[in-house]
Amino acid sequence: MRAFDAGWGGAVWKTIGEPITNVSSRYSSIDWEGRRMMGFNNIELISDRSIEINLQEMAEAKRRYPKHAVIASLMVESKRETWHDIVQRAEDAGADGLELNFGCPHGMSERGMGSAVGQVPEYCEQITAWVKEKARTPVIVKLTPNISDIRMPARAAKRGGADALSAINTINSITGIDLDTFQANPNVDGKSSHGGYCGPAVKPIALNMVQQVCSDPASALPLSGIGGIANWQDAAEFILLGCGTVQVCTAVMHYGYRIVEDMQDGLLAWMAEKGFASIDEFRGRSIPNVVNWNQLNLNYQIVARIHEDLCIGCQLCYTACWDGAHQCIHLDRTSPAPDTTRTPAMVEAEAARRISTTPIPKLDAGGPGSSNARTPLERIPRVDEHHCVGCNLCSLVCPVEGCITMERIENGLAPQTWAERVAAGITPGGACDVVTTN
Amino acid sequence: MSGQTSFVEQAPNHPETSARFGDLHPPLDKQAAIPEANRCLFCFDAPCTGACPTHIDVPRFIKKIASGNLSGSARTILDANILGASCARACPVEVLCEGACVLHRYNKQPIQIARLQRFAMDSLHASGAPLPFVPGAETGLSVALIGAGPASLACAAELRRRGIRAHLYDARPLPGGLNTYGVAEYKLPLIESLREIEMLSQLGVEFHFATMIDAEMLAELEHEHHAVFLGIGLGAIHRLGIAGEQLPGVTNALDLIAGYKSGECTTVPARVAVVGAGNTAIDAAVAAVRLGAREVHIAYRRGPEQMSAFAFEYEHARLEGVKFVWHAQPTRILGGEAVEGLALTRLAASKDGQPGSEFCLAVDLIVLAIGQGTHSGLLSGKVQVERGRIVIDRTTGQTSDPKYFAGGDCTNGGREVVDAVADGKRAGIGIAAWLEATLAPA
Numbered sequence: 001m002r003a004f005d006a007g008w009g010g011a012v013w014k015t016i017g018e019p020i021t022n023v024s025s026r027y028s029s030i031d032w033e034g035r036r037m038m039g040f041n042n043i044e045l046i047s048d049r050s051i052e053i054n055l056q057e058m059a060e061a062k063r064r065y066p067k068h069a070v071i072a073s074l075m076v077e078s079k080r081e082t083w084h085d086i087v088q089r090a091e092d093a094g095a096d097g098l099e100l101n102f103g104c105p106h107g108m109s110e111r112g113m114g115s116a117v118g119q120v121p122e123y124c125e126q127i128t129a130w131v132k133e134k135a136r137t138p139v140i141v142k143l144t145p146n147i148s149d150i151r152m153p154a155r156a157a158k159r160g161g162a163d164a165l166s167a168i169n170t171i172n173s174i175t176g177i178d179l180d181t182f183q184a185n186p187n188v189d190g191k192s193s194h195g196g197y198c199g200p201a202v203k204p205i206a207l208n209m210v211q212q213v214c215s216d217p218a219s220a221l222p223l224s225g226i227g228g229i230a231n232w233q234d235a236a237e238f239i240l241l242g243c244g245t246v247q248v249c250t251a252v253m254h255y256g257y258r259i260v261e262d263m264q265d266g267l268l269a270w271m272a273e274k275g276f277a278s279i280d281e282f283r284g285r286s287i288p289n290v291v292n293w294n295q296l297n298l299n300y301q302i303v304a305r306i307h308e309d310l311c312i313g314c315q316l317c318y319t320a321c322w323d324g325a326h327q328c329i330h331l332d333r334t335s336p337a338p339d340t341t342r343t344p345a346m347v348e349a350e351a352a353r354r355i356s357t358t359p360i361p362k363l364d365a366g367g368p369g370s371s372n373a374r375t376p377l378e379r380i381p382r383v384d385e386h387h388c389v390g391c392n393l394c395s396l397v398c399p400v401e402g403c404i405t406m407e408r409i410e411n412g413l414a415p416q417t418w419a420e421r422v423a424a425g426i427t428p429g430g431a432c433d434v435v436t437t438n
Numbered sequence: 439m440s441g442q443t444s445f446v447e448q449a450p451n452h453p454e455t456s457a458r459f460g461d462l463h464p465p466l467d468k469q470a471a472i473p474e475a476n477r478c479l480f481c482f483d484a485p486c487t488g489a490c491p492t493h494i495d496v497p498r499f500i501k502k503i504a505s506g507n508l509s510g511s512a513r514t515i516l517d518a519n520i521l522g523a524s525c526a527r528a529c530p531v532e533v534l535c536e537g538a539c540v541l542h543r544y545n546k547q548p549i550q551i552a553r554l555q556r557f558a559m560d561s562l563h564a565s566g567a568p569l570p571f572v573p574g575a576e577t578g579l580s581v582a583l584i585g586a587g588p589a590s591l592a593c594a595a596e597l598r599r600r601g602i603r604a605h606l607y608d609a610r611p612l613p614g615g616l617n618t619y620g621v622a623e624y625k626l627p628l629i630e631s632l633r634e635i636e637m638l639s640q641l642g643v644e645f646h647f648a649t650m651i652d653a654e655m656l657a658e659l660e661h662e663h664h665a666v667f668l669g670i671g672l673g674a675i676h677r678l679g680i681a682g683e684q685l686p687g688v689t690n691a692l693d694l695i696a697g698y699k700s701g702e703c704t705t706v707p708a709r710v711a712v713v714g715a716g717n718t719a720i721d722a723a724v725a726a727v728r729l730g731a732r733e734v735h736i737a738y739r740r741g742p743e744q745m746s747a748f749a750f751e752y753e754h755a756r757l758e759g760v761k762f763v764w765h766a767q768p769t770r771i772l773g774g775e776a777v778e779g780l781a782l783t784r785l786a787a788s789k790d791g792q793p794g795s796e797f798c799l800a801v802d803l804i805v806l807a808i809g810q811g812t813h814s815g816l817l818s819g820k821v822q823v824e825r826g827r828i829v830i831d832r833t834t835g836q837t838s839d840p841k842y843f844a845g846g847d848c849t850n851g852g853r854e855v856v857d858a859v860a861d862g863k864r865a866g867i868g869i870a871a872w873l874e875a876t877l878a879p880a
Binding site: 033312314315318319331352355357358359360362 | 476479489490491504530534537538540543746747748749832850853856864
């Protein structure tokens with residue numbers, strides 16, 4: 001109810017089932033260069049409170065906030081009568097919809113629930129069908145990412161009659177090992193167990209799975225996006241790939257319900273800027289822009305261009321290109337001629353031999369270091385555009401926005417995909433006998 | 439003599455002075471150091487490393503702080519600069535590593551390299567771990583080092599790591615030269631200099647204190663050792679050569695600084711004039727403020743644009759309340775039994791008077807900071823000297839006499855601790871290479 005007061009449109013009440021005993025501790029996380037909880041992991045099971053109490057409270061929340069959507073997230077043992085019973089009780093309590101938790105990867109799966117269901121399309125279909133026999137409200141199947149191809153359980157849910165899907169649940173994980181005790185996190189009396197991973201780190205995985213489901217006609221149902229959503233930009237991306245709603249959990253656990261204010265404010269501002277009056281006007285708009293690799297234009301060519309006026313001289317692009325890419329960025333702007341043979345080791349050896357002294361203002365004015373406002377020319381790398389493959393790596397490592405841009409080279413070639421080349425017999429199809437699931 | 443008595447235990451202990459000279463740049467704690475370390479971009483061929491005279495691999499030691507490898511961080515620093523703890527505090531980083539940081543061109547917030555370096559070094563000292571180096575296998579070679587300041591210490595460390603014996607001779611009772619006695623206490627406390635040298639002495643450096651080397655002894659040392667390193671610094675501070683200079687109440691900046699650091703001087707009178715506008719003058723003027731002076735003037739014969747002090751030092755002095763008198767040449771020191779005033783002549787027009795007009799500052803103490811002289815007697819034609827500086831090959835430290843090497847202020851005319859360390863390090867490597875090429879036993 002505090003969430004609704006803060007501005008959230010609805011809540012998924014998760015997860016109701018026969019009460020379990022939870023352990024302490026339950027959570028662990030990974031930090032990234034000083035930022036906390038970039039990835040978050042839990043070994044918490046479903047609610048440890050009774051079904052009665054959960055449903056009483058749900059009824060109370062619905063009574064006081066009738067206009068807010070409350071979805072009951074359910075997980076019970078895989079028996080038809082048990083599911084019928086819980087569906088009945090949740091709907092009697094006023095649930096606006098049901099989310100079948102077929103996703104939790106830890107603990108409950110050992111008891112034949114959660115991802116143990118989600119990983120077997122037949123179970124997924126069967127239980128969905130049982131629930132649909134009874135349910136009067138929309139049934140949402142929550143998918144597990146701990147599977148080779150998320151479209152398999154999605155299709156099964158659709159066959160079972162699900163009204164909607166939600167994705168993704170958490171990903172199997174161990175967040176880390178304590179280097180003093182050799183014990184894993186989170187620590188339960190010296191032992192740990194694999195948990196469910198979520199938070200900002202999982203967003204790219206979630207986006208990919210959302211795209212897979214939304215672009216597969218046999219899977220496609222209304223989809224509620226989940227996975228690392230923390231701000232309005234994340235939300236917009238999930239919607240652009242087809243989600244009708246998004247769910248947020250970890251970011252609220254981190255910062256509280258108040259984060260919804262900017263999610264709403266920022267999203268509305270972006271929508272106004274783009275001229276969208278409703279979510280539906282941009283929902284799924286990016287789906288056609290994600291295709292199989294063999295549909296990509298092989299004749300599209302870009303090269304990196306370093307904007308000297310913005311370059312701060314860190315040379316991260318140089319070392320990245322030499323050690324992680326194609327050795328086509330060079331430090332030769334002050335050489336008499338382009339020099340592609342000078343290696344990073346040679347650059348470092350020259351630097352080590354250089355003798356520097358502390359400048360004395362009166363004597364050394366105008367010397368090296370007298371001004372740090374401009375990047376010395378010799379520190380600004382140069383891209384050998386003839387050898388640049390357009391991989392983006394330099395522009396990704398560059399700390400300055402807009403300093404390295406990837407520029408299109410007009411090569412006069414008509415667009416051509418791998419599929420077209422194979423079809424035209426220009427290239428052999430390779431291992432094309434492999435059955436694809438597409 | 440080495441290792442027998444703790445230098446730190448011999449340090450004077452004056453809580454009042456310590457309280458008055460608290461850290462100008464307070465240390466970072468772990469909560470502050472790690473985010474700051476994470477801010478470092480990890481530049482390739484980093485400009486900070488290039489700007490450091492000792493070429494400390496700055497991004498490497500900073501990333502080791504970020505990764506929690508503090509001992510590795512300290513070892514990275516010490517490998518390049520055996521006085522890395524002192525330099526973290528004493529270096530004018532605004533014109534060195536931090537001045538070169540590429541983040542000036544990013545968001546105007548350079549990495550706080552000095553404070554991170556201090557964090558790494560303080561962590562090493564707090565851990566009680568020994569110096570992360572061991573002496574090389576003994577070669578039977580030995581070198582006499584004249585002066586136990588930063589240049590000789592850095593040279594000695596290189597020699598010991600190569601198994602060459604290092605005998606340091608110094609006129610003072612404790613090692614470190616200006617690093618111990620000449621750096622403003624709010625930058626580098628005397629005890630920290632000694633703590634660092636104590637660690638260095640684990641390499642088996644042999645110290646000979648309270649030993650003044652004259653030409654005759656130098657000849658003896660030359661005979662006894664395989665090479666000689668001159669790390670003798672500069673001579674006494676110049677005198678003005680004006681009337682009244684002999685009066686009580688006239689001193690010089692180095693004596694004032696050494697005096698309060700060693701605890702011999704705990705207060706100064708109410709009105710102080712410092713003559714000169716270099717970094718040492720600033721240190722002396724600020725010290726006078728901290729030691730209780732109510733009014734401190736710096737008198738300089740030229741204008742602010744010609745002073746040799748760094749801009750940030752000038753700003754610091756102004757913040758401490760030091761007043762500057764530009765374009766003023768001292769002409770006489772006034773007083774009967776002791777100093778009562780300083781008469782000056784204006785060298786440029788100002789709102790107070792025309793060029794050539796005279797005025798007087800009423801003062802009780804005059805501190806001269808107009809540059810140091812050079813040693814000439816000791817060397818007496820032994821090695822080539824130009825404009826008071828011993829001429830060396832910059833890459834090896836070798837002088838005109840191949841058996842003599844030199845570094846530090848006596849070769850560069852007076853720069854920073856880190857410049858002396860860099861000179862000493864190059865000379866240590868240079869001596870070892872020269873000995874190997876010419877003298878090494880078959």
